[in-house]
Amino acid sequence: MDAGIASARKDRGRVRILDTTLRDGEQTPGISLTPEQKMSIATMLDDLGVDTIEAGFPITSAGEQEAAKMIASSGFSAKVTCLARAEKGDIEKAIDCGVSGIHIFMSSSDIHLREQFRISREEMTEKVAEAVGFAKAHGLEIEFSAMDATRTETEHITEIANVVRDAGATMFDIADTVGICTPDRMKELVRDVSAAHIDVSVHCHNDFGLAVANSIAAAEAGASQVHATMTGIGERAGNTSLEEFVMAAQMLYGFSTGIRTGMLAEACRFVSGITGFPVPPNKPIVGRNAFGHKSGIHTQGIMENPLTYEPFDPGIVGRGRWLQAGKHSGRHGIAAQLRELNISLGARELGWVVRRVKERGDSGKTTSTEELMQLALASRQTMAGGVIASDGGT
Ligand code: MN
Numbered sequence: 218m219d220a221g222i223a224s225a226r227k228d229r230g231r232v233r234i235l236d237t238t239l240r241d242g243e244q245t246p247g248i249s250l251t252p253e254q255k256m257s258i259a260t261m262l263d264d265l266g267v268d269t270i271e272a273g274f275p276i277t278s279a280g281e282q283e284a285a286k287m288i289a290s291s292g293f294s295a296k297v298t299c300l301a302r303a304e305k306g307d308i309e310k311a312i313d314c315g316v317s318g319i320h321i322f323m324s325s326s327d328i329h330l331r332e333q334f335r336i337s338r339e340e341m342t343e344k345v346a347e348a349v350g351f352a353k354a355h356g357l358e359i360e361f362s363a364m365d366a367t368r369t370e371t372e373h374i375t376e377i378a379n380v381v382r383d384a385g386a387t388m389f390d391i392a393d394t395v396g397i398c399t400p401d402r403m404k405e406l407v408r409d410v411s412a413a414h415i416d417v418s419v420h421c422h423n424d425f426g427l428a429v430a431n432s433i434a435a436a437e438a439g440a441s442q443v444h445a446t447m448t449g450i451g452e453r454a455g456n457t458s459l460e461e462f463v464m465a466a467q468m469l470y471g472f473s474t475g476i477r478t479g480m481l482a483e484a485c486r487f488v489s490g491i492t493g494f495p496v497p498p499n500k501p502i503v504g505r506n507a508f509g510h511k512s513g514i515h516t517q518g519i520m521e522n523p524l525t526y527e528p529f530d531p532g533i534v535g536r537g538r539w540l541q542a543g544k545h546s547g548r549h550g551i552a553a554q555l556r557e558l559n560i561s562l563g564a565r566e567l568g569w570v571v572r573r574v575k576e577r578g579d580s581g582k583t584t585s586t587e588e589l590m591q592l593a594l595a596s597r598q599t600m601a602g603g604v605i606a607s608d609g610g611t
Contacts (some may be wrong), residue, residue, distance in 0.1 A: 227471040233442040233473055234459065235360075235382065236267040238488060239284070239457050240274055240300055241278045242446040248492045252284035256291075258488055263293040266475040267459075267483050268442070271320060274300040275310040285314035288601065298360065303348035308355070318358040322392070323346055325377055327370070332380060345377065346384045353385030360388035362420060367391065367398040371409050378413035388442065396424030407438035411529035418442035419458045423449060428457040434463060436472055438547025444483035448486040448496050448503060460502040460534070461512055462483060468529060482535040507531075508538040516540050520553050542589050544578020546571065557594055558586065566596040 232498040239255050239262075242248070243578040250258070255273065258326050260268050272288040273281040281431070289297045296320035301307035311319050324346050330336055336344075345361065361381040366374055378389045389410055403419065410417050417433040421428040421444070426458050432443045443466075450459030460481045466472040488497050498505040510516045518525035523538060531538050540546075540554045551571055555562060562570065570592045584592070 218562060228473075229436075229471045230446055230473070231267040232436045232440070232466055232472045232474055233418075234463070234476065235271060235298070235442055235444045236262050236421070236446065236459060237271040237444050238262065238354040238446040238450065240271040240287075241420075241444070241451040242488075242492075243273070244452040245450045245455065245492070245494060248450065250284075250492070252280050252287060254491050255284040256287045256337075257296075258491060259288045259291070259293070261484055261487050263291075263295045263445075265480050266477045266478070267295050267316065268475060269296040269298055272297055272299045272314075272316065273445075274309040274355075275314050276304075279594065282310060282314055285311070285316060288582045291316070296358070298358075301348075303353075303567040305346050306347070308348060308352050308357075312357070313353050316357075316603055318360065319352050320360045320390070321345075321352060321364060321386075322364050322390075323348075323361035324365050325369040325373060326365035328368060329365050336584050342377060346380050349381050349384035349386050357384040360390055360418060362384040362390035362392045364392050365394040367393040367406065368395070371406070374406070375409055375413055378415055379412045382413055382415040387416060388418050389413070390418040390420050390442075390444070391435070391440075392420040393422055393428075393611070394420075396422035396428065399427065403431045405436045406440035407435045407440045408441075411439050416441045418444065420444040421453045424455065425457075426454075428455070429465060432457045432462050433470060435548055436466060437470070446501065448451065448485050448494075450488075450492065450494055458501070463533065464502055464529075465480065469493050478533055479535045497519045502534055503536075508536055509541055510538065510550070511541045512545035514545075516550030516553065520549060542574045542584040544575045546574055546578075551589070554586070554589060558566050558590055558593075560590065560593045562593060562596060563600075566593070566600050569596045569599060 222526040229467050243250055259270050261360045272285040277280045277283050285299045296318050297316050298320050299311050299316050300320050301311050303321055330341055349359055363377055391406055407417050419440050421431045445457040445459035445462050447459050449455040463474050463476045482503050483607055496503055510519050515526045542551050548571055573592050576583055
């Protein structure tokens, strides 16, 4: 482990992960999953070690109900919950699926209440108290989400927290539904809601690229749970990336999670394969380039000690590092790449290959492993054929 990171670590306790890949993740434009596909992702999530799997939104379709039933009856270590509006019909559908937990939500912000639902704050709190009480009477473990909580007056949020706690909810989720929260504001909100003596969770969206930062801030302020999705898929710009949150929370902030980090790379590839939603190459932790090195200065450092240019050993998340030849490459990096291919070149051949790689780079081309092998073979032929004379001095 990197001494630099280790020195920044403190033991800050455990953060629970509610994975919502199968609910908010499936709300990603372009993604739709069959019950069998949901089941296979749930099995992987359970192996990965998430605390709670949000299986879906049963009232929306027969397939959602089928998936939730399958997942709820699988005997997973993870708890299984599903989404419901603050409506009896929604809650009954969830009960029919056999889940032990329920995630009831309702908008709390004035803009939502006034413009979309056309009800008053008082009507909202009454409706929520009734719904939570109904779920409680059926023995469900209840998490309540205040939708658009981050655009709701603090006074109203804390009032709702008190109401749902009294009605039997054990977790209050602050949903940053449109992704406008900042880390400082999130800390304040978590502290305000915690004053109602209820466990706090956060559900962050990534509209400004702050979902992970806001989730970390929430944990620092005492939130006990974070909602996340594999590779951050979800409505619009997506949700908190599970793999980014887990690695930052553990390695930079000293929290622990139940996640088997060595499975992260494989798990994200698995979800991407099923959803058909690609993982961007520059995605932290799991993107193709996250442990790829190209510049000569970096590749030389990596060969001396990988921690010179890597935040942590890629093996921790089930990956390996790789080097790419390009115009910023130096002799060290290209020789190292060739060694991995079991190719050893003499100094002159190596110099020839390095020059060709740089020429290619200057004309806008990168050099793949395959092309590098071909250049290495060409270098031997060229040297053997005496073409070196024309190549001298370049
Ligand atoms: Mn959401």
